[in-house]
Amino acid sequence: MKMEAADNSITLCQSCDLVIRKRALPTGVRALCPRCHTPLYDTPYCSINGMLALCLTAVFFFAPANLYPVLELEFLGSIRTTTVLEGALAVYQQGYWLVGVAVLVSAVLAPGLLLVSVLAQILIIKFGLHSRKLKKTLKQLLKMQGLLTQLTMLEIYVISFLVAAFNLADFATVSFGFGTFCFTMLFIMTLFLMREYDLEHMWSFLDEHQ
Template sequence: MSDPVDTTQVSDLPLEDLVACHECDLLMRRPELAHGEKALCPRCGYEMYAHRYNVVERSLALVIAALLLYVPANFLPIMQLNLLGQSSEDTVWSGVVALFNTGMQGVAAVVFLCSMGIPLLKLLCQLAVLLSIRWNIGRSYGLLLYRIYHHLRDWGMLEVYLMGVLVAIVKLADMAALSVGLGLACFVSLLMVQVLLEVVMSPHQIWQALSGEDEHAGD
């Protein structure tokens, strides 16, 4: 169910009852939603809030799945290249090491952070936040970690790395014998799980659960 957010008499409401649209900055009354409902901005149609079922449990399952995929996605061969009788198997980690060994330490550091370091840190932050809600412990630390996670969101660039891999495959396909490895399937799966996690892990429900406003975020 989708309903526009009420914008009437916002000037008379206290600040804690107001919310601004993330897209068009329209100031409006904070909506009260039942399970399964979502609220849309009446000006631009942006989805303001969505009250989803079992947010914590579903998000935990996706985070654990992503962590299980992390190691094979980064350390199993993405592709195998055969050229002039020589073959090589390339992984995400071997690409970072190759850049470092060829004197491009700065580029290697950026690739490592954006494709391996920050995505792992994001997943660990999400796991700690969800566990703090699920077990009702350390919610003040959960608030801090969730803020850190939001600052890291724009720095995890798995989709950019995947695009680079696909471009390399297309360009090398006519020059050498090329075969796709299991690592690529795991990498794509990891990316898809993280995209789904962004959808399922409703931010406003997580913030409310961490601040103690919503004790039923897992329902």
């Protein structure tokens, strides 16, 4: 155990290969290499409990963001509403199946899986690191984290709502629905969650309990 503790307390500069012993840092402070000033490591600003709060809030907004209308169009007395899921299916049915699948994956499936994955990681770190099976599960989730992050593109669809409303304003009365608010809040919560999420820091919890 002493050898493992000693190994975990030492890091190697990726630029100049200087061996450096880690020290405890205040929150939000980053350690730099004394030789070449390359960033080495830092302490995440947000704690595990803080990430848990952000993740649960994002999960709370996930369902209404995808089930409630995001746009309401009134044209010649006719009112039409659409949700993110309906928009993806409509594009798919018009023959643009690749675009429809991309919308479905990047706006619905990937964000949902990302939130479930991060929530599971947090809960395992808080309560399940003494279980070998849960540690194996955490390892697999950490390996998939990069892919889920790259597939999640909520910001594109928030911008698309605004662009659509601007372009259609001359032809119809456009109003945002409750789903727009929930989708925007989902985007904001996910943005802050991933800003505070540090993959290397999450791996360190697993390394400490090997």
